[in-house]
Amino acid sequence: MKNAFYLLRWPLLGLLAVLAACETTREQAPEMTAPVLPESFYNYSNVEMPFGAARDFAIGGMVVDQQGLIDFVTLPSGSENAFELQNVTDAGATLGRVLFYDRQLSINNAVACGSCHRQEFAFADGRKGSEGFGGKVTPRNSMGIVNVAMNNNLFWDSRIASLRQMVVQPVQNHIEMGMESMEVLSKKLAKANYYPPLFEAAFGTPEVTEGRIASALTQFLSSMITANSKFDRGQEDNFAAFSELEKMGMTLFLSDRAKCASCHSGPNFSAPDGPGDPYGGSTVKGTANIGLDLLYRDNGKGEGQFKIPSLRNIALTAPYMHDGRFNTLEEVVEHYNSGIQAHTNLDAKLTGPDGNPQRLNLNAMEKSALVAFLKTLTDERLVQDPRFSDPFR
């Protein structure tokens, strides 16, 4: 039981680790329908960066240049987030797309990455907990996948510092647990007739290897860039298309009164966690305790601290918080307005001058304004983009 729980908390590791069991059962891959792919590859490596957003994206080791070409730079040694990712290629990301949606990555061919990270929900799940391969439910809420290559910390407890670590480390951990199982995954995938050509296109030869699987998935995840919201477009014309309510919400969001932007900051409205930032540091951080409970059932990074998540596409990724406790953005705003609990580790920003949890005393219009502003962060193009859609249907 404990083991199953553990697996579900580490979704990728779980998926891969589970293949260890294949070793003994020698489960044959059933006939899988082949994915339907475009005649020539979609363009993943040369992304259109709308409205000059490119300038904002030279963070975390990932650079999108003026032409929108994705490239990864190795940061100076000793910097927090030294990616050594290879560049995204169209063939590599295409293979990654197929892997992302392929249920063969689970032992009983029941779940794919895309089962819990669904495009229509900006790659969140739409449910409180997600259903894993055995029908068990993850204790934490599935997160939207948002400009994930630019993240300094991943998962609700920020336990992993970068996408590279996320995709490669589970594989390496798994080698520690028994090398054969990754080979079994590779062999299983090699049996599906659609894979060898995809691997050949991506890597020059048809061999299916764990390193290639990790690389292709990384390339696909890296190419999922979301930067085309009403808010992004507003950068160009001083938010001319914003309603009065949205403008009021933006002002509040940025204000010292609501302090939202002091935690949800930068181009991704996520933790200011670079080196030298308030939530950065030598260990993986970017977490805060926002007083959801006096006593946490899940302590996250410790002491009820959880990742300060990106707010991009937030209108699509309900329910909210690490445990999906809030169904609406109105409930979230009400939490910050009147619901903060006096946890001993409550972030100092959320206490008032008297040392008690803040009470923002927002009026009804101010609350709707904050919600209206949050809704301007939705990238409608992302959720319809065929490049990120499920090729198996």
Ligand code: HEC
């Ligand atoms: C059973 C559901 C499920 C499956 C299958 C699944 N995930 Fe997840 N994913 C989750 C949950 C739940 C979290 C949050 C877990 C946590 O914080 O402990 C998460 C978190 C993530 C994150 C971190 C996002 C961030 O911003 O911190 C990434 C990236 C991710 N998953 C990618 C993948 C990939 C790639 C696959 C397939 C190899 C996959 N997931 C399969 C449920 C799932």
Ligand code: HEC
């Ligand atoms: C002290 C830092 C901090 C401040 C200030 C802050 N947040 Fe957050 N926010 C967080 C953390 C941490 C979480 C995740 C908490 C959890 O899941 O336990 C979060 C979660 C959220 C979520 C849900 C995200 C998701 O994917 O489920 C929304 C929406 C949100 N905050 C909006 C706001 C707004 C609006 C304000 C201003 C009124 C604000 N936040 C102020 C740290 C902060």
